[in-house]
Amino acid sequence: MPVRPPIHRPVGRRDKRERDRDADRNRDPAVRALYKSARWQRARQMFLARHPLCAECQRQGRVSAANTVDHIIPHRGDTERFWDPDGWQPLCASCHSRKTASEDGGFGNARRQP
Numbered sequence: 184m185p186v187r188p189p190i191h192r193p194v195g196r197r198d199k200r201e202r203d204r205d206a207d208r209n210r211d212p213a214v215r216a217l218y219k220s221a222r223w224q225r226a227r228q229m230f231l232a233r234h235p236l237c238a239e240c241q242r243q244g245r246v247s248a249a250n251t252v253d254h255i256i257p258h259r260g261d262t263e264r265f266w267d268p269d270g271w272q273p274l275c276a277s278c279h280s281r282k283t284a285s286e287d288g289g290f291g292n293a294r295r296q297p
Contacts, residue, residue: 204229214260227252239278249273257286 192198197205207215217223230252240247253274258264285289 211260217262217265218285226266226268230268231273234273236273237275237278238272239274239282247275247278249275251276251279253279253282 233248235249237245237249251274253264253272254265255270255272256264258270264270
């Protein structure tokens with residue numbers, strides 16, 4: 184059986200799973216509990232079943248499956264805004280990452296004030 188050669192990673196480089204785990208650990212515990220709850224998992228699943236296509240891709244004339252429920256206006260821990268389905272939109276992972284990075288200051292962007 185052939186042996187797969189080791190993957191070279193530059194010093195300090197971590198894979199996506201490690202980066203996601205660190206981001207989750209740094210998240211506010213109250214907000215983390217909201218996203219981990221069975222209630223959110225059910226609400227998310229039902230919302231994506233009703234809205235299967237990415238809203239941002241549709242605005243740009245593309246068709247892409249949605250896999251993320253995005254809070255249009257960031258809730259920043261506000262439970263009322265968190266649970267309001269009128270403030271949700273379906274996004275694909277790419278569009279959600281782009282939107283979140285532009286709002287939260289990722290990729291060198293300045294953080295937007297609410």
